[in-house]
Amino acid sequence: MATDKLDASLEKEIGELKDEGRAKSRERIIEAYIPPRGEFGPRYRLAGSDKEFIRLNSNSYLSLSNHPDLIRAADEATRDFGVGPGAVRFIDGTFAHHAALEKRVARFVDKPAAKIFNSAYTSNCGLALAISNKATHWIGDQLNHNSIIRAMRISNIPSPNKGIFKHNDMDDLKRCLDEVGEDMERVVVIFDGIFSMRGDYAPIDKIVDICRDYEGRFRDGVVTVVDDSHGIGAYGDRGRGTADYCGTTPDIIVGTFGKAFGVNGGFIAASNAVVEAVRQKADTYIYTNPLSVADCAAAVKALDICDSDAGLDRLARLKQRTRQFRQGLAGLGLESIAGPHPVVPLMVRETAKTHELVKYLFDNGVLVVGLTFPVVPKGDETIRFQINAAHTEADIHSVIELLKKFK
Numbered sequence: 035m036a037t038d039k040l041d042a043s044l045e046k047e048i049g050e051l052k053d054e055g056r057a058k059s060r061e062r063i064i065e066a067y068i069p070p071r072g073e074f075g076p077r078y079r080l081a082g083s084d085k086e087f088i089r090l091n092s093n094s095y096l097s098l099s100n101h102p103d104l105i106r107a108a109d110e111a112t113r114d115f116g117v118g119p120g121a122v123r124f125i126d127g128t129f130a131h132h133a134a135l136e137k138r139v140a141r142f143v144d145k146p147a148a149k150i151f152n153s154a155y156t157s158n159c160g161l162a163l164a165i166s167n168k169a170t171h172w173i174g175d176q177l178n179h180n181s182i183i184r185a186m187r188i189s190n191i192p193s194p195n196k197g198i199f200k201h202n203d204m205d206d207l208k209r210c211l212d213e214v215g216e217d218m219e220r221v222v223v224i225f226d227g228i229f230s231m232r233g234d235y236a237p238i239d240k241i242v243d244i245c246r247d248y249e250g251r252f253r254d255g256v257v258t259v260v261d262d263s264h265g266i267g268a269y270g271d272r273g274r275g276t277a278d279y280c281g282t283t284p285d286i287i288v289g290t291f292g293k294a295f296g297v298n299g300g301f302i303a304a305s306n307a308v309v310e311a312v313r314q315k316a317d318t319y320i321y322t323n324p325l326s327v328a329d330c331a332a333a334v335k336a337l338d339i340c341d342s343d344a345g346l347d348r349l350a351r352l353k354q355r356t357r358q359f360r361q362g363l364a365g366l367g368l369e370s371i372a373g374p375h376p377v378v379p380l381m382v383r384e385t386a387k388t389h390e391l392v393k394y395l396f397d398n399g400v401l402v403v404g405l406t407f408p409v410v411p412k413g414d415e416t417i418r419f420q421i422n423a424a425h426t427e428a429d430i431h432s433v434i435e436l437l438k439k440f441k
């Protein structure tokens with residue numbers, strides 16, 4: 035049966051998204067990676083254009099995607115084991131590379147165990163399925179990533195068992211905890227480590243302390259979960275992420291291999307019992323093929339690099355370039371949100387000007403993301419710049435010079 039009637043309805047729905055300003059723009063296609071030359075870092079060519087672009091919209095903070103050691107590791111794993119696992123994990127789809135990556139990432143974030151997923155998105159959804167029972171109450175930050183919001187929805191908790199606190203507002207977190215019903219057995223407090231639209235971070239030390247005060251009220255306590263997808267690898271003195279930066283230890287850490295580590299895939303790191311519950315109950319882990327051995331081998335290599343002197347050098351370079359960019363914005367009198375993370379928002383605070391500036395940068399070979407209403411509240415229109423370790427001093431200088439010329 036043809037989908038003519040469905041197509042017509044869907045086209046109408048997509049039209050409504052466009053009218054509301056919520057439709058995604060056309061996807062650009064990267065056709066070529068151009069390695070660093072002279073004093074400049076890598077460039078990219080897009081389909082339909084001869085121009086070379088610098089990416090200031092990539093999450094690859096340590097710029098490891100093109101690292102020869104990662105490519106070699108992926109290549110060797112593929113030659114030894116092939117390109118696909120042939121089955122899900124519990125039906126003999128578990129290869130040595132999956133087990134090795136789980137061990138390696140658990141050690142990296144200092145937890146007893148870890149499970150890897152195809153993405154951080156499916157990790158959050160899997161976690162919710164694994165640790166929720168009928169008497170679980172979830173509490174989250176207002177600005178949590180979509181994957182956490184979706185995870186809370188698919189865990190099928192009734193809406194009274196849910197609380198949302200104002201962004202990074204500890205009094206409001208306490209209000210949410212005070213409102214949890216006496217009949218609840220476990221409480222989960224979940225939040226982004228780094229808020230990816232703003233580059234600011236959760237005060238995890240304060241959150242953990244507050245949750246500890248409420249611990250005794252519930253049979254299974256108050257469990258803290260950080261999704262530190264933008265922090266792990268890129269934040270803190272050793273790239274251990276936001277919790278380490280805040281000097282604390284939340285109970286469960288969710289992360290991705292697809293940002294600072296430059297590869298793909300997600301993970302949950304926690305106690306042995308939580309990780310075994312994930313293996314037994316997380317549908318997004320159980321009923322889907324795992325990452326390729328190539329991804330796993332490359333991710334292990336990325337973690338090894340992070341722990342090496344070369345990795346620490348990269349992190350130091352990332353910090354320097356981020357500082358240079360932030361100082362450049364401040365020197366032009368442009369508004370940002372303070373903080374050391376390589377996500378650097380430029381607060382434009384006007385829709386038309388945001389679109390104009392994104393286009394100006396694009397026309398001059400710079401890829402960035404503009405965030406306008408309804409993605410952000412009116413008045414908070416922003417351009418998000420993301421610095422990475424492959425950006426050079428000359429790259430950052432040239433972007434600041436472009437901003438200077440923009441009227």
Ligand SMILES: Cc1ncc(COP(=O)(O)O)c(C=O)c1O
Pocket residue numbers: 152153154155156179181226227230261262263264289290291292299300
């Ligand atoms: C907090 C957070 N969680 C999860 C994700 C998704 O990561 P992945 O691409 O590994 O699914 C993102 C990325 O956008 C994120 O910012």
